[in-house]
Amino acid sequence: MMMMGDALGGIGSSVASLFFIWATIQQLFPNHLKIAIKEFIFSSLQQLGFAQRVLDHFTNLVSPYVEINFPESDEYRFNHAFSAIETYLGSKATEKSKLLRGSQVKESKGLVLKRDEAKIRDEYKGANVWWETVTDTDGIRSYKLTFHNSARSLITDSYIQYVVEEGKSVEAKNKQTKLFTNNPSSQWVSSHNMWRYIDFEHPASFETLAMDPEKKQEILDDLVAFSNGKEYYKKIGKAWKRGYLLYGPPGTGKSTMIAAMANFLNYNIYDLELTAVKNNSELRKLLTATSSKSVVVIEDIDCSVDLSGDRIKKDRNTAEKSGEQGKDTNSVTLSGLLNFIDGIWSACGQERIVVFTTNHLEKLDPALIRRGRMDMHIELSYCTYGAFKILAKNYLDLDLNDEDDDHPFCKKIKSLLKETKISPADVAENLMARNHQIDVVGSLNLLVQALEEYNYYQRRQHDEDKKKNKRFTIFG
Numbered sequence: 001m002m003m004m005g006d007a008l009g010g011i012g013s014s015v016a017s018l019f020f021i022w023a024t025i026q027q028l029f030p031n032h033l034k035i036a037i038k039e040f041i042f043s044s045l046q047q048l049g050f051a052q053r054v055l056d057h058f059t060n061l062v063s064p065y066v067e068i069n070f071p072e073s074d075e076y077r078f079n080h081a082f083s084a085i086e087t088y089l090g091s092k093a094t095e096k097s098k099l100l101r102g103s104q105v106k107e108s109k110g111l112v113l114k115r116d117e118a119k120i121r122d123e124y125k126g127a128n129v130w131w132e133t134v135t136d137t138d139g140i141r142s143y144k145l146t147f148h149n150s151a152r153s154l155i156t157d158s159y160i161q162y163v164v165e166e167g168k169s170v171e172a173k174n175k176q177t178k179l180f181t182n183n184p185s186s187q188w189v190s191s192h193n194m195w196r197y198i199d200f201e202h203p204a205s206f207e208t209l210a211m212d213p214e215k216k217q218e219i220l221d222d223l224v225a226f227s228n229g230k231e232y233y234k235k236i237g238k239a240w241k242r243g244y245l246l247y248g249p250p251g252t253g254k255s256t257m258i259a260a261m262a263n264f265l266n267y268n269i270y271d272l273e274l275t276a277v278k279n280n281s282e283l284r285k286l287l288t289a290t291s292s293k294s295v296v297v298i299e300d301i302d303c304s305v306d307l308s309g310d311r312i313k314k315d316r317n318t319a320e321k322s323g324e325q326g327k328d329t330n331s332v333t334l335s336g337l338l339n340f341i342d343g344i345w346s347a348c349g350q351e352r353i354v355v356f357t358t359n360h361l362e363k364l365d366p367a368l369i370r371r372g373r374m375d376m377h378i379e380l381s382y383c384t385y386g387a388f389k390i391l392a393k394n395y396l397d398l399d400l401n402d403e404d405d406d407h408p409f410c411k412k413i414k415s416l417l418k419e420t421k422i423s424p425a426d427v428a429e430n431l432m433a434r435n436h437q438i439d440v441v442g443s444l445n446l447l448v449q450a451l452e453e454y455n456y457y458q459r460r461q462h463d464e465d466k467k468k469n470k471r472f473t474i475f476g
């Protein structure tokens with residue numbers, strides 16, 4: 001009531017002053033001058049947009065509705081709230097919606113139908129709100145939110161936040177994941193081309209990954225806890241990131257597991273080619289240009305850069321001589337890398353996973369792999385019988401349960417796998433269908449043959465090594 005009274009009072013006094021000016025002009029000036037003055041005043045008012053502003057002012061004071069604009073870009077930067085609102089509103093398609101938009105952002109995911117209306121009504125805790133798309137004279141699109149003034153605190157305090165978070169979570173679920181690779185610094189022009197990317201369409205999943213089921217479950221639980229850990233990491237005051245070290249012989253599924261992790265969490269992958277990074281400063285730039293919800297991968301860490309124990313000793317010696325720690329401007333150093341894993345720089349970008357892979361765990365510097373830096377060490381080993389069962393299901397549609405273990409074929413494979421080192425990649429190679437025709441018996445026969453050959457050569461190698469060692473002890 002007070003506001004209404006103020007408004008009417010304000011308008012009344014403005015009208016009275018205008019009337020007074022007009023009456024004075026009427027009395028003092030001759031007719032032709034009066035017309036000229038009148039035209040001058042009106043054209044000036046029009047030019048200033050005064051009439052429009054008075055009208056807007058009046059409507060705003062009288063109207064009980066509040067409007068908030070969310071432009072697509074703000075000060076030349078993309079407004080993330082805009083896209084979250086767009087996704088949220090798009091996801092509100094109901095059976096009654098008559099205007100829909102179809103899109104498929106990920107080939108592996110189905111077609112998504114979104115609501116595509118210019119004005120959408122929404123309801124939140126009993127309050128009605130209206131969303132409308134508007135475009136200004138510069139072509140910048142905005143979402144205009146209108147609601148009753150009585151719901152002001154509900155809308156501004158919780159509804160808007162709810163819409164943005166809901167939109168972001170839908171975006172995360174439907175987003176097309178990308179695989180990024182770093183460009184050499186000679187090609188960098190701005191932060192946009194440090195990384196080049198392609199759509200990530202790797203079909204790997206934890207379901208098809210052949211490994212011990214208990215270990216697999218442990219990794220899955222860890223990933224789920226991490227992705228839901230926003231509040232927990234905040235509470236304990238740690239950057240929201242997690243490091244995994246995957247180690248094992250070639251062809252045991254390290255790269256496949258990285259793809260499965262990214263697919264499971266719907267994260268982007270940044271495949272960091274360390275050999276293309278000249279120094280720590282470039283490494284810092286590259287890592288700060290990565291987005292959150294991503295997996296930063298350094299494959300074959302032992303081969304990418306000399307990060308062995310010798311290297312760190314050399315680092316320390318150089319640092320001691322020059323009196324400065326880790327000052328090495330010509331290459332990526334272990335200390336530089338560690339700084340991103342758990343140093344102050346590691347906090348830039350939230351919700352990030354760092355994965356290192358190696359075939360030779362023993363070659364890595366203990367500083368790099370100590371717990372706390374790499375939170376989980378995961379060994380991908382030679383194929384076990386449990387892993388074989390998963391591969392048999394993937395490649396031969398063969399559902400082997402515990403009772404099948406007594407089948408002569410299975411017994412033979414089980415005992416051979418126990419004594420033979422063969423990677424899941426090599427097992428898979430033998431199970432692969434020829435000409436897209438699954439031949440269970442033929443494939444299993446091939447596998448048994450391969451296992452027997454591997455077993456024979458490995459035994460022979462073992463005997464030769466034994467003989468060599470004996471000679472050494474005789475002559476040594």
Ligand SMILES: Nc1ncnc2c1ncn2[C@@H]1O[C@H](COP(=O)(O)OP(=O)(O)OP(=O)(O)O)[C@@H](O)[C@H]1O
Pocket residue numbers: 208209210211248249250251252253254255256257359380423424425426428
């Ligand atoms: N554990 C596994 N489960 C399912 N498939 C596997 C597994 N390990 C290997 N494979 C198959 O073998 C191929 C090679 O595996 P992958 O590239 O993941 O091995 P890797 O451990 O990364 O080897 P490298 O050390 O040589 O990089 C994959 O394409 C996949 O089809």
Ligand SMILES: [Mg+2]
Pocket residue numbers: 254255256299357
């Ligand atoms: Mg690999």
